[in-house]
Amino acid sequence: QLQLQESGPxxxxxxxxxxxxxxxxxxxxxxxxxxxxxxxxxxxxxLEWIGSFYYTGRFYYxxxxxxxxxxxxxxxxxxxxxxxxxxxxxxTAVYFCARQRNGWExxxxxxxxxxxxxx
Amino acid sequence: xxxxxxxxGTLSLSPGExxxxxxxxxxxxxxxxxxxxxxxxxxxxxxLVYGASSRATGIPDRFSGSxxxxxxxxxxxxxxxxxxxxxxxxxxxxxxxTFGPGTKVDIK
Numbered sequence: 001q002l003q004l005q006e007s008g009p010x011x012x013x014x015x016x017x018x019x020x021x022x023x024x025x026x027x028x029x030x031x032x033x034x035x036x037x038x039x040x041x042x043x044x045x046x047l048e049w050i051g052s053f054y055y056t057g058r059f060y061y062x063x064x065x066x067x068x069x070x071x072x073x074x075x076x077x078x079x080x081x082x083x084x085x086x087x088x089x090x091x092t093a094v095y096f097c098a099r100q101r102n103g104w105e106x107x108x109x110x111x112x113x114x115x116x117x118x119x
Numbered sequence: 120x121x122x123x124x125x126x127x128g129t130l131s132l133s134p135g136e137x138x139x140x141x142x143x144x145x146x147x148x149x150x151x152x153x154x155x156x157x158x159x160x161x162x163x164x165x166x167l168v169y170g171a172s173s174r175a176t177g178i179p180d181r182f183s184g185s186x187x188x189x190x191x192x193x194x195x196x197x198x199x200x201x202x203x204x205x206x207x208x209x210x211x212x213x214x215x216x217t218f219g220p221g222t223k224v225d226i227k
Binding site: 046047048049060062063064096098101103104105106107109110111112 | 152154156162163164165166169175176207209211214215216217218219220221
């Protein structure tokens, strides 16, 4: 059974960089035709797609966040990462990692991790 | 960006009743690239329907999706206690992928 687990600091200071890791077990992130994604959920903005990547090195970001987002992956350890720079209180949210079929719908999700931006 | 609007915001029903949830897109969703998710409190969303009408693996047949273009519907034929949750639609026909604001189905 595929499982995804987010990890990272639960508290980030304003203007700093949010960094999260998604560890995947029960399947490889180097498997076609799956993409791997980050999604966040906040009371104010609901569910928001942050970005997706394919193991061959294609990355797609939400234009609203693209200037501050970097996704990367370590296929040898079956993990992928999110970095979001210059965070503000508006970036406070539950961050989910997810598997995405063909770059379309999200069929497996991690449990989510709450990240609070506060000094 | 394709904006999704869901109605109603809240649906108050009793177990055993049927539910009809609507999702309307600001522009036509290409190839019916629309999915529905269920989210229970404290949990991640769960994929119910993709391609507007295909049930995901393990989803009971009381859940059905329909629609095309800009208007989509999720129907729950007979509500079970575990179906009281929030439901989201999501389009993946155009980038950026977007989600609707959700419909909460609660117990009357």
